[in-house]
Amino acid sequence: METVTSADGTVIAYDRHDGHAGTVILIGGAFGYRKFPKMVELATTLNEHYGLTVLNYDRRGRGDSTDAGGYDVEREIDDIAALVQAVGGSAMLFGWSSGAALALRAAGSGRILGITKVVAFEPPFVVDHDGFVPAIDLETTLHELVAADRRADTVRFYLTKAMGIPRPMVSVMRFTPFWKNLVATANSTPHDWAVMRDYMRGEPLRTDDWTTVKAQTLVIAGAKSDALLRKGAKAIAAVLPDAELQEIAKLSHNPNVSLLAPAAGEFLTGTAEITA
CATH class of the missing domain: 3.40.50.1820 (Alpha/Beta hydrolase fold, catalytic domain)
Known part of the structure; x- marks a missing residue:
């Protein structure tokens, strides 16, 4: 390293x-x-x-x-x-x-x-509204979850609300070996949202x-x-x-x-x- x-x-x-x-x-x-x-x-x-x-x-x-x-x-x-x-x-x-x-x-x-x-x-x-489009107020909730260090909740929220992964699939992911790695990196997700926010509006x-x-x-x-x-x-x-x-x-x-x-x-x- x-x-x-x-x-x-x-x-x-x-x-x-x-x-x-x-x-x-x-x-x-x-x-x-x-x-x-x-x-x-x-x-x-x-x-x-x-x-x-x-x-x-x-x-x-x-x-x-x-x-x-x-x-x-x-x-x-x-x-x-x-x-x-x-x-x-x-x-x-x-x-x-x-x-x-x-x-x-x-x-x-x-x-x-x-x-x-x-x-x-x-x-x-x-780039359009044909499928999933993140909610416009996503950032507020995401920052609140990170500030509270609710990592597992942050993972679930970001996967479903920012990335559009179906909730049942996310529930299954909780029992996989890599869930712990998602939890470990959860508090960095606002950086991803800062990058993507203006380009995920369906426009x-x-x-x-x-x-x-x-x-x-x-x-x-x-x-x-x-x-x-x-x-x-x-x-x-x-x-x-x-x-x-x-x-x-x-x-x-x-x-x-x-x-x-x-x-x-x-x-x-x-x-x-x-x-x-």
Whole structure:
């Protein structure tokens, strides 16, 4: 584990896998953390099969990273800026779910000039009212639950009210081994909401909001994912200045890394998988 200090004093913990084909920073979504098995698998695969230097980090308030407080997307962009500086001022980004939206917002912020490419895997933009749309007052209740340290309630609330997962499915999740990990990262969910809040209102994405994302971007969607996610991926690819959309058969939001990594690795490096 290595660490870097962000602008507000938050200590960001990360694991580094050294390679020779450029650097990519992995950004997890809600409840994600650097030791999440699929993040570890993705980091290892991109390093060993594509030669990338990979930084796999804990977003603030998760794992071994601290949190100086305040739910503001600018603070999370500061964290990414600190990581980019730690690797010499230039890096690519791979974001998953809300982490994909964070990657795009970082790339468009104008404050991190060294972001050269972005892979956005299923950013959960809600662009119409055909399906689930989070409640407009969600933020108030979420902050109250976190302030009271009601972690299990926070998990249930965020999964159902922010992510639209059916309540019976969430009830089943309580009896799975990874429930404890959701509880452990529950109090970081307001950061995810700060990233996504303005883009989950059921309104079309506006081109003007994304014109500053100059990095070449690959938006990935899974053919087995919910229609909301596939629709959101298509919508953001359409408004970005330099983006392509790739839908991968048999891939879902809980991805098979062997399906996800080749698309990401080949885009980031411009080459096929390294073979012995």
